[in-house]
Amino acid sequence: QVQLVQSGAEVKKPGASVKVSCKASGYTFTGYYMHWVRQAPGQGLEWMGWINPNSGGTNYAQKFQGRVTMTRDTSISTAYMELSRLRSDDTAVYYCAKDLHDYSNVLDPWGQGTLVTVSS
């Protein structure tokens, strides 16, 4: 079955960077876009962008352009999301999610989430 397993929780200081990993299994990694979505404590969902694991091409939400970098390592079926210049309001759970149909922007399934806490 399709499974996305994310890296563990992180605590970072303001101004630092964080890199979250998402290891995929149970399907052809290069066949489906991978999305990243975040959720601040007690808040709703915020889409950050996607990466095409086949080409490495990316599409970032305007809000995160210049601060986010999505990459992948096809040899280990893993996608990465790096967010730089962290602020306290970047404290959130970060999810990776596989595209349902190669490139449909429907997200299914999701990883378990990675809590990133930004605090001095």
Add this chain to the structure above:
Amino acid sequence: EIVLTQSPGTLSLSPGERATLSCRASQSVSSSYLAWYQQKPGQAPRLLIYGASSRATGIPDRFSGSGSGTDFTLTISRLEPEDFAVYYCQQYGSSGVTFGGGTKVEIK
């Protein structure tokens, strides 16, 4: 960017009752590119509906989606105890991807 407004913010119902959740878009959602997700506390969201009305794999038929243009609805015909959760709509048309603010379905 298309803004999605979900209503009500909270729905208080009893098991066995019918739930009707609304999602309104600030402009027309192209080709009914509208999805619904369920999220329980401490869990990742789960896809319920895509294409406005297509159920995802393994989703019970008590969940149904409808609508087009700017007005969409998620209906849960008879609430089961496991259905009490937060529900989000998402549009994925040409203007990018955005989520609504969510509707919490709680036990009355």
